[in-house]
Amino acid sequence: MSAADASTEPLRGLAILAAILCLIALPVDKSVAIAERLGGTESEFAALMTEKARALGMRDTFYRNATGLPDAAQVTTAADTLLLARHLADDFPQYSRISRQRVSIFRGETCATRDSLIGSYPGANGIKTGYIEASGFNLASSAARADSRLLGVVRGGHTAQSRDCEMMRLLDYGFAQVAQRGSSREACPAVMRAASL
DSSP, rough: OHHHHHGGGTTTTHHHHHHHHHHSSSSSHHHHHHHHHHSSSHHHEEEEEEHHHHTTTTTOOHHHOOOOOOOOOOBBBBBHHHHHHHHHHHHOGGGGHTTOOEEEEETTTTEEEEEEEEEEESTEEEEEEEETTTTEEEEEEEEETEEEEEEEEEEEEEHHHHHHHHHHHHHHHHHHHHHHHHHTTHHHHHHHHEOOO
């Protein structure tokens, strides 16, 4: 049995939901183990992710690892992140309950969300938080009110707090626009923003 097979042995037969919880609650090496299980190697898995990004219309995203850790050749844009967030929300709504949770528990491991909008901004549904030196503090979030859902991406925050404040400002602006224009799905693209601080 290879090292990759040994490290993913506990993952055999996991449902997608359990795998998501595993990635949330367990260390970075588990994402590498899952990537190796699915792609053969982490770099092959990254190539598959890049291929899927292209299929989703993400033209400016290139993956080089499964962890999101810094790599000069691994890049994305706020617009591509927004597109990915929209596909996630539209194509897999059944998993949105996971990203609304402040705390997830998987096999005894507890993981609190790093998205401080969860529980503090009405209707917030986390998608992705992140920090790397090259792009600062980043956040992709969604929020729902009545029959409207908005998505937003903020990149380049100097602090997690400044990033979160910018996201709340964007969402507040978006919901004000929806209130003026109506809550139809057609109004939402006009108020979605991908901001860089």
